[in-house]
Amino acid sequence: MTENRITSAALDPASPITPQIYAHLRDAIIRNRLAPGDRISETEIAKSWSVSRQPVREAFIRLAGEGLLAVLPQRGTIVTRINYSDVLNARFLREAIEADIAKILAQRPDPALITELRAQLQAQEAVAASAPTDFIGLDEQFHRTLADAADKRGAWRLIEGLKSQMDRVRFLSLGHFPVVKLVGQHRAIVDAIEQGDTSAANAAVRTHLREVLIDLPQIHAAKPEFFDVPEGGIPEPVNAPIQGGKDE
Amino acid sequence: MTENRITSAALDPASPITPQIYAHLRDAIIRNRLAPGDRISETEIAKSWSVSRQPVREAFIRLAGEGLLAVLPQRGTIVTRINYSDVLNARFLREAIEADIAKILAQRPDPALITELRAQLQAQEAVAASAPTDFIGLDEQFHRTLADAADKRGAWRLIEGLKSQMDRVRFLSLGHFPVVKLVGQHRAIVDAIEQGDTSAANAAVRTHLREVLIDLPQIHAAKPEFFDVPEGGIPEPVNAPIQGGKDE
């Protein structure tokens, strides 16, 4: 039964197989078509795409590295449950990294960048009411633009991996997703950068990234079987203070 | 000839082979026993350890993910040169993450942690004059202790990957390595945490991590063949300001 949820499109036999398997599986997991806790096997996936087990295995290894699969030797491979701590940790790391990126950008505001960002804000507003699913794509584009502008492409590669954990939650929370609010926060970031206010840019990013997972507790309450709460209840999100001392 | 530089110890056939190969190769690359630019092949490595290509291949994939190897399909696999930008990027990311960690720790100074850190400082001073190579291990322990204390074990996993790029440089620069100075900076971090001064802790970490690669230009000048300078000269390190605005 599992095959139907994964093999939506056929593979291109001309290009390398492993990356294709990887991409399809990753998408299926993040969008929760493969539910947390599901068992999958090399053989099963290989048959469903009519390839050998080898490229499937290598895709599994990559996904296990991202924390999306757990490969248990001689026992099986399962889609990991969403780890509450990992999600909060990913959020913490993104905040630390992107806050510094915003500070760099605010140091030397680039008019061309501001223009580009404001265009993106318009697009975000356009989909806000109609298609919240599309917002996730635009949101990714926004944050990526910031990283690229700061010449921190390497940082984005890291953030991408962190996002996978967070996005699983976001795809669960669609529907009741405060898109309008988030767009407003994006605007605050752009404003602060434009004005060259490093500390305002810093604070705006931190506020924004703390809001993104605001409904995590509700989602957890609604679908507890998707989550893997470590030991002893829901962890308290601990963060560095937004308002630091006199200097940063 | 390459085998001699890698197969120093035998493998344990009882435990999984892939992780062993991975660990050995990673160590060989970071310590520059495998020099940047060296070509290696799955077959060659497999023969040198008397295993099949398969586990070697999987180790290669992991190392390529960390940016230590470049696998060129149907052409070969080479040890990547040290990418100047990647090193600076890794440093930037560590600064952002560890600065936030220090802030968290300074919010609630833990006496037991302070005691532990001060003991580590003593050990660091002990090796400072005698064995600078050992310092790298103690340094790793120090930074890891900070991450763990802030309940950010996930963050450390990320930092470990970043460190691999930076450590390649550090193993080149041994000898003229300002260990005493770095220990002093460690002490400043501990002091700031103990006093609960979040902004001082923040600043101390940032200062420290900017110092670590202070001699990168000289190392690059000494061994240019180990480096891969992107396009157009040495990139200027761009960083967020240590002294931010009135708030952080």
Next chain:
DNA sequence: ACTTCCATACTTCCATACTAGTCAGGATCG
């Protein structure tokens, strides 16, 4: 009814064979 043992059907892991692409060097042709 309950426990213990064992056959069986899985699973991932490793070994091996084969495919296809790349590159260098030499023969051949102009």
Next chain:
DNA sequence: CGATCCTGACTAGTATGGAAGTATGGAAGT
């Protein structure tokens, strides 16, 4: 002599065949 093509020795990518370990269900014994 010089350009071109071909051939063979590489490379990594993929397919497939066991090997070793694990879970499961039923039979046998208490």
